[in-house]
Amino acid sequence: MHRILRQVATRRVANYSLLRRSITSIKPLARPTQPLLLQLQARRFPLFQRNMTTYKETPFLKWKLFPDFQHLVDQTSPAIAVPAFEKIIEAAKEQFVQIEKTFEPTWDGTIGQLTELEDEVSRAFGILSHLNGVKNSDDVRSTLEKIQPEFVKLGLQMNQSEPKFKALESLRNTPSAWSKLDAVQQRIIDHTLRDMKHAGIGFAAGSAEKKRFNEISERLSQLSLLFGNNVLDATKAFKHVVTDISELSGCSPTFLETLKKNAERLGVEGYCITLDFPIYGPFMMNCNNRELREKIYKANITKASEGAINNEPVINEILTLKGEKAKLLGYETPADLSLSVKMAQSVSAAESLLNGLFQSSVPHAKQELIDLTKFGEEKLNQPTPLQPWDLGYVTEQYRKELFKYDEETISEYFAFPKVLNGLFDVANEVLGIQVRELQASEMSQKGITRWHEDVKVFEVAEQGQVKAYFYGDFYSRPSEKRSGAWMDVVTTRFKHATGETTLPVAYLICNQAAPQSDNQPSLMKFRDVETLFHEFGHCLQHMMTTVDYAPASGINGIEWDFVEVASQFMENFCSEPEWIDRLSGHYKTGESMPQDMVSALVKGREFMSGLATLRQIHFSKVDLALHSRFKPPTGPNEPTVFDEDAKIAKETVLTPRLAEDRFLCSFSHIFGGGYSAGYYSYKWSETYSADAYAAFEEAKAKQGIQGVKSMGKHYRDTILALGGGTAPRDVWKQFRGRDNVDISALLRHSGLAK
Template identity: 35%
Template sequence: MYNNESLHSFVFPLFSSIDPKYIKESIQQVLTNCYNTVDQVVSKENITWDTLYYPLMIAENELQRTWSPIVHLNSVKHNLELRKVYEESLLLISEYKNWINQHYGLYQSYQLLQNGDSYQQLSIVQKKVINNVLCNFRLSGVDLSLKQKKRYIYITSRLSQLSLSYANNVFDATLGWSKLITEKKELSGIPEGSLENARLEAQAYGKKGWLFTLQYPSYSSVLLYCDTQVLREELYWAFNTRASDQGPNKGRWDNTIIMDEILALRHELAQMLGFNNYLEKSLMKRMIQNPEQAFNFLANLSTQICHNEYKEFLEIQNFAKTQYSCTSLNPWDLAYYREKRKQYLFSITPEELRYYFPEKTVLHGMFLVVNRIYGIFIKERYDVETWHPDVRFFDIFDDENKWMGGFYLDLYLREDKREGAWMDELVSMMYRQDDISQKPIAYLTCNFGRLDNKTSSCLLTHNDVITLFHEFGHVLHHVMTRIDVPEISGINGVPWDTVELPSQLMEKFCWEPDVLRLISAHYQTKEPLSDYIINNLLKTKTYQSSSYLLRQVIYGLFDLRIHYEYFLGKQGNALKVFNEVVKQISTHHFPKNWERFPHSFVHIFSDGYGAGYYSYLWADMLASNVWYRFKKSGTLNPKIGKLFLNKIIALGGVIDLRKCLIEFCEHAVTVESMLRYYDLPIPADNHLLT
């Protein structure tokens, strides 16, 4: 049934053969080929797509195939030896990227191609690629003076180093603190599964008791459930002072100076290219086109939810006072009492729900969902080498059983693994003139805590399920593409503030009764979630939703402001601006003077979301509009699923996404759908929502 020639001809990385001693040499070899290819293509007299772009595409794809597994291992199998050679190799790649992005001869060749007779014969995809390449040249300073180019190269190389240092500091600070508890009574309230994880963690270090760390599954189990306030406070303090001048490891992995330099260099870079600030530069490739629109989007959203958010806080405050005699809510109390009230209102405990979401059942159900919507099939393959025994590989086939690509699945928390969840690409879809097509392959990475060995499968929380669906949405976006040029294939080439659209959409399926029945089965009885539990779970969807949304608004506004209002030489500005934004918007929570959230905000200082964190809310707004189009036709309706796949997901960076979304949703895209989704008041002045 799944006999595809391209499936068997694809060459996968041999992760066990990647020796740090030889990484730099391998990178140098593949870069030499890239340099030589550039020299060859600019020497051609007859400039066509096949003589100019195609050879470079093949050379840079080889670089991607070589470098991607190394980047990935540095995130999921991190050690100091690999870190060192990774950083050295990254400098070589940055040097090449700067060289090619400012190669005036290559730039002229692309201009000649665009203005030549053969341009009109190119496909829409090829024309889009050429336009993107020329835009990238200009945004990389190809027209700068020689002196400015040297400065530009220094800045981009330095920013690459600083972003890496920032992320390393957060990684080290997260692993650099732990707390051993020897008296179980101090852990009252924490679910048994989380306690077992903590016991196994202590056992791994030859200790008796329960070891808690700042890795999120461990940290959140204390903040959400632990009845011992002093323990919640201690973990909150350690977590919210990571990589800073405060906390238990103050000054050891301090990101203060790094943040200052990142912001200064980003601002200088933007001004060098003719922009007033880094935010303007960042928005050049977004759906939102100017700073005013970005600020207005968040400000209007804030206006719609602030009143509701304060109401939610008063409800928690009153509940804590009447039920637990708590007269003063500290930051480390809020999540705890939110969770207590949720259990009180909806009779749902995290442990009870977890028993219904064994990993195998969730995966099987998730694959059934996308099969029904998009007509695709997902099948595990066992002969693909991985970097850890727990990692699995899955092939994706279309409705004609043709292999479309695949993904690695790495679900579990490990000490040598970067925190969080993400999708990254091994390779993109790419055509070749020798008829050996390249299919897209992705990495899907999470950090779920493994439970005790009483169960045959890892048990997930409902939040874990949402996270898995989210990252799987990115995988589908990458693999389901029909564009065979990596520049604009899959997640590449789409406006960055819309890249979260497919993932935010997938999250919403986790709240559908039909889907919940597909992805649930009690690990012992095999019974799916009952209607009673589903009804109670659905009530939690909008529970404290304003608090969540306002937190995202704060993060987004903080990010916009530090990249828009930069003042030269102003040290410590990031923390100052963050505290200002919180005081301006928050109705009740003001950070303690020792809190240092910006120091571990990896998304904007290291992960590519700088001057673009608003994208999560913007994409959620788009996804809410798309979602109601799905709801209108039936959530698992294959007709509407195929329409979304064929008109939006599969076409990536080629389409006018704004126009396509309006056509798909059958109305103007507005914030109203998002407010409706979260059960928030919709203002009468509707034009503000467009």
């Protein structure tokens, strides 16, 4: 049941482009058909039959591929949702107890018996987790806070089952039985045994260690949820209203209109600056008002660090409990525990990559800062040394100077519908995957409803055969939707005991600016375009899997530091001139993007890449340090997490560091998500994604477009198809034909090889 435990911590696969790119900052069934396995179990166990109807009738399970969001949104109040989930959890516990009596050392007698049950529980919890991210409300929060600990207990019950562990261990140690399993089944069993050990199966029943371990697991799930809610609340709470438009000199008319609409949304007069990134990012890059930039910057780096919404004690408790949990499991540090299930395997291997990238990037970063400082001093009359609130602004003005075009002007050529069609053209022409949006009549026919009117639903096919679907929620809604971008799971592909195959369905969530009016589409910043491609890459890996077993299907079971390869790979197409041409066109006139603008975007991948790489290295090093060497303070005079951050910053951050910097209090990736002791995964994966794209460059150089299509099929049949069913090193060898990854591709693409 490791999937439920991981799901409770975080199911989403998040995008880090906001951190990396910014220098500053169908039909619901009356009841699902009972799979054959559960029918048999119901006959054998009367308790199954008594509970089957009642718990399956809850709205969180009364669907097959598409949840009925039209009604579910109104079903999240604790009065309705908590009893529903109590039924689901209680039925699952009872079913597991009955199954537990029948475990035997075969595939069908272990994993095969649990797949249907695990899938149902995961799907139900997934809906609530999803709504917490895109339709956040007091009701959703309250419900999640009440039922999440019960899901943790359920997961622990299943992962601490001695009959299950003994049956799997016997199967693993019986050569005649083991040899009958295919390689994917063997990998799943190995991972299940490992995950059960990490879930505390080794503790004696009733022991103090087991009791404490379970208490820690439940508390950590609560703290992760609290951390994320605090960040959301702090982001929503801050607003700075400007009534004198002269204070916003440098901001474009389009952005000023956005600020005005932001004020109207919040019920205030004037122009309102908030900390959600579609507002914060453009403001910090374009506003001439240095004093105001400083104020907004300091508000951002101190959010969720004061008063009733203070994540510092949450961080300390998380780190303390993770340290205790690792010790209980026999690991020296939380980082050692985390890395033991990743491709890197050890902290030293992760740090070795980071140190190598540091050596390659720091000379470039230092020169970039010299260039920025000179430009800011001579052209913008900026005081030196540049302060953190200057860096984004000076960088954007310098980029305009070098490449002639500002971000707002470029966005006029990236109308969302055009970009989306271009993205689907890449999928079709390069990978042989066809995507089309479902029309309202088709959604109605299939019984598909949405949680917001802006949500779109898409069908994914290959050679005329439908393979998957995904929801697209693309626009920012600060009042109810978390910031950032992510992919998450609705359903996972797997073959039932009846022979029926559930198709994969995904969520693709972004936070780009919404359309300004009915006559103007959403105009995307270039980083929004890259983010869309990134998240679609995650979706493709989930949707195009050929694995029949849920624990290793799609993104399930993929090592955390390899799961970003498919997403980062897709970003590369945003730097291809021919694809930029296909993605773009002026939203009013339809005219093509000027070639010098295209060239500027192509060169943009190298622009300030040294500083951007250092920024990612800093986050990664801080993450590893906090989860390996750092000890949370027990007294007022001991070093804090912010002291550790500042110490590492002396090496990795070239601009002055503010003593009041509390960015860690909003670092949701590692404290509110699944990237703790794993943030390095972005750079680790990026070495592989760059090398993967280099394979396409080589194929194109040798065979032209036919070579690209051939390589696309090869990529589709390996990186996308094999999912978590094959070890990443074996996937890589099948795709690239060699064991090693060539880091020079990443350095070359980033302009750091010169």
